[in-house]
Amino acid sequence: MKKKVIVLMVAALILVPFIVGTATAKTLKIGTMSPLTGPYAADGNDIANGVRAAVAVIEADGGIPGYDKIEVVPQDTACDPRQAVAAANKLINEEVVGVVGAYCSSSTIPASEALAEEDIPMITPASTNEKVTERGLPYMFRMCGRDDDQSKIAGAFIKDYLKAKTVYIVDDKTTYSQGLAENVAKVLAGHGIKVVAHDHVNQGDKDFSAVLTKIKAANPDVFYMSLQNSATGSLMAIQAKRFGLKSKTVSQDAVYHPQFIEIAKDAAEGTFLTFGYTDKSKPAYKKYYDKYSGMFGEPGAYSGYAYDGAMVLLNAIKQAKSTDPAKIKAEIMKMDAVGATKHIKFMDNGDSGSDYVIWTVDGGQFETYWNPATGKLF
């Protein structure tokens, strides 16, 4: 018995250099979670690719001192709250130092609760529901804007520019789309604009002929389309055009995706959308665009925010020279820099401010249209 113990101890001693040896070749793991499968897979892959592009840029600039390699651990949430929590737990087991994600607000909220238990910083590139940063979680950050701000901009545009009297609202019943639609309804009521009806469709529906016939009969000035998915938006736009709907269509950030125009083609023309303003001529954007388009092709709507989110996380680790959450947070709060998409400066609750403007589809392209700050066209 004694002999066995000695043999084991000797064996352990011999193994020590190997274990230590592998430990010195250190890999920094960051997680990303987004819907990689299912109906929101397009946006989900844009987010994962945005993070990959950021890692490629950081590695090309010399990486992070103390680490040989940065590894991206992608997880699929499928925009399903349960799967999002499972994904968060997997990332915790993988010992990631931070997470960029998720896409759907209904996934981000439960996943962030799980990550908060381990104090893992989470930066969402795309979840715009107010509750995301309103729960007092110390390590929750948001790159994109908020729905209450977004609905104010939409409301101002409908009132001041379109001068609408009646609005018909349709959403597809997700935390995000319904929350935003309700916010817009509230803002419009405040402006004294009549919401003729607030109808809902189901996620995954393709046929909107029934609801569009209703809208046509109601003949509102504005049709507010709040959907979780840009492809669904295309289907609605195509069918609306076919029915000869005369109302102006106003939509939001989730429909803002190249796919919306690609599928709807000329039916997308003239649709107004709220989305964050990005100055595409600045060098930070160019750097991101060149890297991303070289790796994955044309960026999607949320690729840029995911890229910025990953940049914030990695730069904070680099500055802090540590993966301690408190130190990472201190560095993130100190940041005051030009990002690819927006100016990066976080507030105490983890928001980074909203910069929504009105975009439109013109000639098969998203173009900036109306600036709420000035109340004038761009």
Place this chain on the structure above:
Amino acid sequence: MEFFLQQLINGLTLGGIYALIALGYTMVYGIIQLINFAHGEFFAAGGYMGVILLSFLAGQGYLQTHPWLCLGGAMLLAMVFCAFLAMAVEKVAYMPLRKSTRLAALVSALGMSIFLSNGLMLTQGVYDKPYPAAFSQGGFEFGNIVVSYLQIMIVLITIGLLIFLNILVFKTRIGKAMRATAQDKVMSALVGINSNKIISLTFAIGASLAAAAGIMVGLYYGSVNYTMGFVPGIKAFAAAVLGGIGNITGAMLGGLIIGMVEIFGAGYISGQYKDVFAFIILIAVLYFRPTGIMGENVDDTRV
């Protein structure tokens, strides 16, 4: 009144598509008592074949000059492709299980469905694929009622395929063999009908109808994606059960009813309960007629 007529036309279009898919479920069930859950994926595969072929033709410039010829050709090719796909699925996933329990075949069908839809995702990507815009989006206008050319086309093609199927099943030798196999596999084999061949053929016909529906859906709604088979698959299955599973006329009727109920429910009550109405009707009918509207206890008309 205008509102009612417009919704009626909308319901007819949607119902026609459900009916085409429902036929595949009902035919397969009629002949081997299997609910082929992979059927929705044949529909999706058909839609994808359509977009691949039509995009190719658009790239060559043929689609712009001969749109209807190209559509006909693409539809035919997609139908043939899905027919072969269905026969292969039958050989791989169902034939080895023909003598085992029904549950085993059902689980195999579910597995095949997941396999095929993920296969579509891996080969075709996660993004929606847009159909080339060669067909007029316009339509006839009667006052406020709009009947688009595509709606007319869908209804006409659906009616044409349904008539063709009826002739095939009730007027030809193959149809007679199918009906005989459905009634009694052993007896029909004794009189010289190759039941394996007939079962294979049934799968092929059902899948080719689903493929035609897939192309029409792609054209009508403008795009396809790899999850597109799931929801219409469930609805068409409900339609087949509603009409009396195993009964061809029942499946057509069931499809129309589900389509109409959905559209009128969404139109007159609320869009969010669209699916609920369809299934309420299903439950109500099954409560009073457990075999469905056209279902009979003596299975002599089924295929």
